[in-house]
Amino acid sequence: VGNELVSFIWDDFCDWYIELSKVTLSGNDPQAKAATQYTLYVALEAIVKLLHPFMPFVSEEIYQTLTQKESIVISEWPKPLDNEGDDFKQVDQLISMISSLRELRLSRDVKRDVPLKGWATDQDDQLIDFDAYIQQVLAHFVNFELVAMAEVDTLVSPMLSGTLHIINENIEDVEKEMTQLQEQIQVLEKELKRSKGMLSNENFIKKAKPEKVAAEKAKYEEYQRQHAVLMEKLKDLQVK
Incomplete structure (x- = not known):
């Protein structure tokens, strides 16, 4: 019961009821605002009562502060509403x-x-x-x-x-994006093959200037990084 109550408070009341109420509370209709405020008040009062068996002292303090009434102990237990409407x-x-x-x-x-x-x-x-x-x-x-x-x-x-x-407008075309990713991956794989071939060539390593070898190594590492990113993105799209 306690877990169900905690789930309702966090997942329903806080995540949804309060958030949805903000639309009305930020509007210009005073009657709608008053009705929403009253609904939130009634819901919060019921929540405090339901929490009382688990948190007697804290719920008592909140109840008296919220309602300005004598004690939660002598208050009426919340009654369920018809939720089929x-x-x-x-x-x-x-x-x-x-x-x-x-x-x-x-x-x-x-x-x-x-x-x-x-x-x-x-x-x-x-x-x-x-x-x-x-x-x-x-x-x-x-x-x-x-x-x-x-x-x-x-x-x-x-x-x-x-x-x-x-x-289907303003929404990316998954099939089109997958095709584009595959084309980009093919280009990168060609560059990876070329760069790996150069770095595996002993003549290139011996004859090329050190800064050129270092630059090619940096290119190879960057190609690897980009390839990994694109492959991960393609994998995500294939799951969809």
Whole structure:
């Protein structure tokens, strides 16, 4: 139970609930701000109560400071909410979409300031109509704009109870990049072969000036380094 609670506090409340709330709290709607602040307050109060069996003294101090009430011991135990509604489902889908888009940007080396567009469909391939808040969050967190479905080339990524379709623009072409890397590797391998041949030639070592031999050795080491970097990059792309 303690591990589940810690996981909820760090992985759900801190990583997602608080972060998602920042979009509303930084907005211009006073009613939405007040509602968000109240929700965070209620959630934090419930968390402190749930922590009380594990941290009685610390939770008591936090509870009294937070609520200005007498004691956590005589407070009502938190009651579970119905989490089967559409609002809960959309938030879970939102988190899934953000995670998928972050993974896409990381795997394809697409910078945060590069805008992406697309749409989401449910398990029946029907367009999911997200509200304005979710569109704001996607724009804020992953620079992603929800647009209407279109007959364009897209990348697909699984998400909770559906599929995310990302329009294939501003995203590097993996096959093209692999071809370019292979060409660069071939050029480097030719240079490595040439340089190794020179450094293995006793006449070159004896007759060439020391600085020229040193320069060729430096070139060879640099070619090796570049070759290793490109091979690692190619390996990563092949995994994708």
